[in-house]
Amino acid sequence: MRHGVERASLLPPAGEGGPRSGSDEGSAPSGETATSPAHSVGTLAREGGKDALDVPPSKRRRSWIGVARPLSPRRRTVLAILSFLIPLLTWAAVSYVPFLWHPLVEVTDPGDIAWMEPGMRVPKAAFADEVATAKAAGTAEPAGKPANPVYLPAPHEVATAFWTSLTAQPTQRDAIRLPLSLWHSIQIIFWGFVLSSIVGVPLGILCGAQPTLARVTEPVIEFVRYMPAPAFGALMVAILGIYDGPKIAIIVIGTFFQQVLVIANTTRRIEPLLIEAALTLGARNLRLIRRVIVPAMLPQLYRDQRILLGWAWTYLIVAELIGTSSGITFFITQQARYQHFDNVYAAILIIGLVGSATDLALAWLGRRLFPYDRSEA
């Protein structure tokens, strides 16, 4: 805060006749600190005292990088919207501005070129060659417009696909509707996460509270944690069949081992004074766990579970490819096979939306459940 003031007086060595930049620069910042100490933060001596005094506080230049200052609510909203808008605008630009990327040519009129069809996407160079050949031979030239590869549909196509896949019946007979496949995926996640939590949360808490139990379980859990969950896929199919069993098992394997370690760690980070206070008040063993350790860690446990639920989603796609393909992954792979990439994007978007919506809802619920916990974001 007083850097500017101090630097002005400290840096020139105590000798006289040195390059002291006049008394006005030395005194102006200190005069400013006297009148408005709270706003002297951003205005170092470099800015000059006079300017700093004239400019209203809100207009003063602030350093971009430094100690984090809270943003105003309006600015927070604007920035949040911007964070979505920037990638969206980039996508729109690449899709709609013809000279941005567009490495292909979509044929509108094949002319006399035998192998071309309307709607076909041809590399620019190949198209130019054909045009040149046709010109030389005097046959009808093909016509076309710049296009992006089929795997990058334009935003409006994805938006349309998003809406129709949610509302309309599928056109192919063997295709399933997006809402149904999504619902199936949500059920897989739910059961996988619940089964993992039923064992993982209590075990994690006990490991955190009991060093003996931690030592006898955590090394092996640490070891298994490094085995990628999908590697168990074939094994799970052999044990649990080809339907939902192995998929739920993959989610459980992917979540459980992390869960035990994360929650044990959270348990160990409880303020030890709280436990000591409880001990001096006569709390013991299981009652100590139930009445002090669990409530003390509950807000953080809740946050851990939110993060772990996010991880469970990442295992979903692999899990659904095991045995008979199902759920949102079946929808995505099927649509990709038909080259309906607009539907693929719609499905991926939906996963993102469901995930964030769940997380926001859980965060909101958390603030209501633990009003005393001020670290809750």
Place this chain on the structure above:
Amino acid sequence: MNPVSPVVLPLEACDYRTQCEPVRARFDKLKSREVALRVDKLTKTFAKPGGGTTVALKDIDLVTHRREFLCVVGPSGCGKSTFVRILAGLETSTSGVVSVEGVPVSGPGADRGMVFQGYTLFPWLSVLRNVAFGLEENGTPRREAEREARQWLALIGLEAFADSYPHQLSGGMKQRVAIARALATRPRILLMDEPFSALDTQSRARMQAYLIEIWKKIDITIVFITHDLDEAVHLADRILVLSAHPGEVAELIEVPVPRPRSHNQALTPEFRATRARLDALIHPPKDEAEESVAPDVVTRMTSAGDEVE
């Protein structure tokens, strides 16, 4: 550093060991009460990381009587916190015995309440439930525990905050609730580990007054750790002075300041004599030269003629 001491109060020929008649009578009465806490040859050593051991406490002997107010002071690192934690049963001694009313201590228990330096109220419980916590842990049904807790809150004057949560209270209020919580299980001894050191000067003075009021009204022996020597003289019947490296009993001082105490007594000869003795024990004169800042330590970085002092 101090060529001139600005105010020289005449230190009358007063020995901190001379007690006026009412004080002596009080101590006689105190010592005739049964023993509340007995500490016998208490020693605590820690294993050093590189091998070898550090002696934190060495051969501490102490006897306190029922309803005594004992303060423990000492230089930093003398092990006063370790001492009180052993009394609480939160740490084990290497050798020696601690007994409360004749019963040896083997772990934390409800016969010794403890108030910590930091805030240790359970943030997820209301003030009332915090105070009721110890009662419930010791088998009192919830309804009854809460009724009793309400009475404790009345004693500390915080009935109005029964349904508040700890984060809504000020620091001083939190420590009052912590005291009520520690007292609710009716311990024989209340251990306090620098309980007011996080508070500002005014709240601390108020808390000291509260504590004395509580101590007068209920049958409790208090062992109070502090590094504030004035606080020790103001509160204590006797002051246990520990020395550092190893932590040993330097002296057990009987405070000659008469009760009831007030902050005006800080200028009385008894108070100042006791305080002077504590200073001499805790800051031996030879250390002072080492600690004071020599004028040449800091390089001058200002121009000549711009002196501030």
